[in-house]
Amino acid sequence: MQLEPRAQTLLKALVERYIADGQPVGSRALSKISGLDLSPATIRNIMADLEEMGYVASPHTSAGRVPTPRGYRLFVDTLLTVQHLDGQHGVDAERMRLSVQQPQKIIANAAQMLSSLTQFAGVVQSPRRESVFQQIEFLRLSEKRILLVIVDPRGDVQNRLLLTEVDYTPAQLIQSANYLNQNFAGLTFDEVRLRLTGELRRLQEDIGGLMQTAVEAGSEAMAEGSEEMVISGERNLLSVSDLSSNMSSLRQMFEMFEQKTGLMQLLDxxxxxxxxxxxxxxxxxxxxxxxxxxxxxxxxxxxxxxxxLGVIGPTRMAYERVIPIVDITAKLLSNALSSS
Structure with missing residues (x-):
């Protein structure tokens, strides 16, 4: 719904004032801060219209009004003026955290950077890693117990214990590893699975079974080898009265951090x-x-x-500042990972 200009100006002034001090905003305050030459009665009428449309609400304990989620949405989408970040906001100092070379350390530092600059919680979803292998080895540990060793293109190693129905000989293990390395190195395990299915008829049955087991186990091992997301600064949210004053909301918030499922879906x-x-x-x-x-x-x-990546904070956050922090951190992280 398109608001007329006076209503837009009043809503913008109300949201900005409420974000700044967290107190319901009354008509008298709006007449001073909005810059509009309107009578208190006119302001009250406009605010009543905004309330009827669902953009603001009146707390029972106050004559003033507060923005609703719908009001915040309109503010963010059409009324917000995003700040330009510079060194005064700590970005120059924080960007040095992303100069390290280890990718997982860069991810953790990016989450800390988001948290430090906003004083809320920073979250970074780890890079989605395709389950590509560069080399596979089989090590016989004992009868029907084999250690699958997977080396990815970065040189990272993942291990998986295979319990087989067949007691494979060392020669069979070497033959299987050589076949996989020579024919499939550099592919994902999903690609190997598809191509291997058509070639199993040409392989010895026992070795084919071992390779199928290895592909399934390798895919699982690669998936488990990377942390899904890094969260930094959850405790900052305990200092936010909007979130910590309600025990039910607090419990719900930390369940979200613990389970991570909804957060992962949101990031995806x-x-x-x-x-x-x-x-x-x-x-x-x-x-x-x-x-x-x-x-x-x-x-x-x-x-x-x-x-x-992103910032998790109260609905009453300074969006004009948080938005560019998230944007620039994403760009810095992209540059750091692309050059690491």
């Missing part, structure tokens, strides 16, 4: 949309809390989107 969804995304209150259904908002942005490695 954000990466497909591209650019900075803002989820206010419970509108996403994945973070069902009216008191909480999530600001996200995807990041890339060598031009390909591989994950999402």
């Amino acid at each position: 969804m954000s990466s497909k949309a591209g650019g900075v995304q803002i989820f206010i209150g419970g509108e996403s259904k994945l973070v069902p809390m009216d008191e909480m908002s999530v600001v996200t942005a995807p990041y890339e490695v060598n031009g390909k989107i591989v994950g999402t």
